[in-house]
Amino acid sequence: MLDIQKIRADFPILSQHVNGKPLVYFDNGATSQTPKVVIDSIVDYYSRYNANIHRGVHTLSQIATDAYEQARTKLQHHFNAKHNYEIIFTSGTTEGINLVANGFASILKKDDEIIVSALEHHSNIVPWQMLCEHTGAILKVIPMNYDGELLMDVYVKMLSPKTKLVFCNHISNALGTINPVEFIIEKAHEVGAAVLIDGAQAVPHLKPDVQKLNCDFYVASAHKMCGPTGVGILYGKEEWLRKLPPYKGGGEMIATVTFEKTTYADLPHKFEAGTPNICGGIAFGVAVDYMNGIGFDAIAKQEQELLEYGTKRLQELENIEIYGTKDLSKKASVISFNIKGIHPYDIGTIIDKLGIAVRTGHHCAQPIMDFYQIPGTIRASFAFYNTKEEIDIFVEAVKKAQMMLS
Structure with missing residues (x-):
């Protein structure tokens, strides 16, 4: 107890x-509250070792880099990702979804089909509508019943070789419905489609195992699970993260830059352009530790x-x-x-x-x-x-x- x-x-x-x-x-469905240990970790960062990460040889930069990358590894273990570079730090669930949608803009073709559920948050609807407008792909919707449950028999009939992507939230933010994501993922994979699960509302209540789920992408926000706002993660299977192009260009995500050609850094930095929310990432790791401690x-x-x-x-x-x-x-x-x-x-x-x-x-x-x-x-x-x-x-x-x- x-x-x-x-x-x-x-x-x-x-x-x-x-x-x-x-x-x-x-x-709490909008934002959970923050325990003192997480607040203290933010104060500690700015009080003791505030410095930019990855690039500096000086001591504070190395301390900050180690703390940030340790947080990434904590999140890898929490979500049971196979590799720590499959955890991409984002500003939150919405950016994670947009990152994937942007990447698939170069993959989808006219009349390809993508499927979303009727229970989605706007952030798991609008990016896919924008993607369809850009590519000519067709958006289909898994219908719901009055009890707020998705109609899985209709979903199975919607799937075809044209289906390239399926998106669904793990738990509905509006109704609290826990969706049958294991079934959704399994059936999508049978037709060769990739699956993104919006875990924003799930991560405060349960501990997702991305390898067991076998999802291709999983997105979440720290502020739903006792962490700070402005930081989240995108989990992506390595094979997909290597296929997708970078979402943003800038510092950190490059290997070499000339005016003639730029080559990109390896994972996870390929998707993490610019100075990240360093203290937010560190505090996210502390929040995960806190919840696992309970x-x-x-x-x-x-x-x-x-x-x-x-x-x-x-x-x-x-x-x-x-x-x-x-x-x-x-x-x-x-x-x-x-x-x-x-x-x-x-x-x-x-x-x-x-x-x-x-x-x-x-x-x-x-x-x-x-x-x-x-x-x-x-x-x-x-x-x-x-x-x-x-x-x-x-x-x-x-x-x-x-x-x-x-």
Whole structure:
């Protein structure tokens, strides 16, 4: 069993008050909170060894380089990549997706087909639309049902020798649905297609094994899993990373430069032009250490209890509609809901005055909201440091808002 109060003490922000009330932070799907050990690692970098990496022979540069590359190796082990150079540091999930889309612009041909799911975040839709506009490829969409689950029988029929790429999130940010990514990857590979998995919402809740999944690309952001903003990773199989051209040109990603010709550096530097977010990468490694220290099995158990308890408590409310699968074993600790007749923004605004942070709107997943024919939802997303007592406060606040707005 986790000592939740001890864990909460690791997060300075959780002890503060908002609008005169103790903070109840249920917006973890957007950004998780940051433990002191991660904050301290950022301060330590800028206090003791702030220097540019890889190029310098002086001591501070070497210390910073070692710390940054050690973080890369930590992430390799965490995601179980075969090689540490298969881990590319990015500014976050969105850049990782765009890097791959940019690379495939030189590979795809007119009338090639790429497949995306109906449950995607905008950042896993828009880059592929742009890619299709550039190449003449055709974008197809795996449909969903009212329970927020993808229709796998339709997906299998969509696959053909024309299918070159398949994209899917591991867990839906809007609904919390855990998608059958193993099946999606296996079937895509049967027709020779590559697969990118958007792991932004998955990495706070589980520990992806990219070799076991056998995905070709996996993307994630540090700020979803107790790390800083502005840094993330792209995992890519070596064979694909060697095929794709560089995403950006500049320093660090070159081997030689003349005005006649430039040759590119080896992996991973081929995709890491310019001065990176050095302290962010180092802090990402510290965040991964922190979460592994707690243990992902223990995290999953705690969050499943919160999901079950929160769902039960919210179902006590009148005129509530919860969106997404009713099978909680296929769902992460996210509850997306509405109170009939009340705009989600109005609920969110009122409960904010009571110190409660939730997300309202379409959650950068507008096609999902269009499917349900709603303007958006109220999304409560729980982390391992949240408590059932906080859920009780939240439910009572929603009841109060409902009374005020009815």
